[in-house]
Every structure is written in structure tokens, then in C-alpha cells.
Amino acid sequence: MNPQLLGAELIDGTYVFDLHSSYRSRKLNRFFWNMVQADWRAHFEADAEALMTAAELSDTEKHLVCTQDWIGLIQYGANFFVLEKFARVLKKTNLEVYAAMRGETLEQFLLTRRVPDAR
16 A cells, blocks of 8 residues: 555545555546547437446446436546536536535535535
8 A cells, every 4th residue: 555545544434545445446437538528428318228238337337327326436436527427417516526525415415515505
């Protein structure tokens, strides 16, 4: 392990994205990255299961995608920047994703912000 990361796992809510998690989740991250392509998005919307199978996602990865388990995806090793691409396909805002990661509704999450009426 990178000595700079020693103890990081002890910090609550910290999920290290290192070479190990990057390698393990490479197909999942590539799957999300491809959401920038219109034909990929159309294929996903038409038959997500077939696309996930073609992308060689594991059963665990497929489950995380299908359930939109945002924090589970982060813990697994999904890169947040490619998750944003997936969120847009699902017509979710970053604020909705952040709320879900915290186990809150969007309204509950907004109340914790300095500008609770912002959207």
C-alpha cells in the first residue's frame, strides 16, 4: 500500500481510489465513461442488461448499477467523474446523487446546506 494512504481507511466516509481499486473497477468505470456516446446511452436505455453483459460487468457491478447504489459504487471503486455521466443518463442531478449517498432525500439534504432552497 502507498505509505501516504496508511490510516486512510480509519477515516469514516473515506474510500481510497488507488491502483488496486482502479484495476478492479476498470470495466465498470469504462462502462460509465462510455455514457458520453449517444449510441451507448441509447443501447443502455433499450437493454441495460445486454449492454452490461457486453461490457463484461460482474454480477456485483450489475447489481450496483441496477440499484443505483451510489455510495456502493464509490466504495467498490467507481470514479465519481464517470458516475456523473451515468447520473445524467438517469436524469439525476449531482445534488440528488449526494443526497442518496448520505441516505437522505433531496429535501433532507438541501436542509443541511447553507442555501437550502438551491437546486
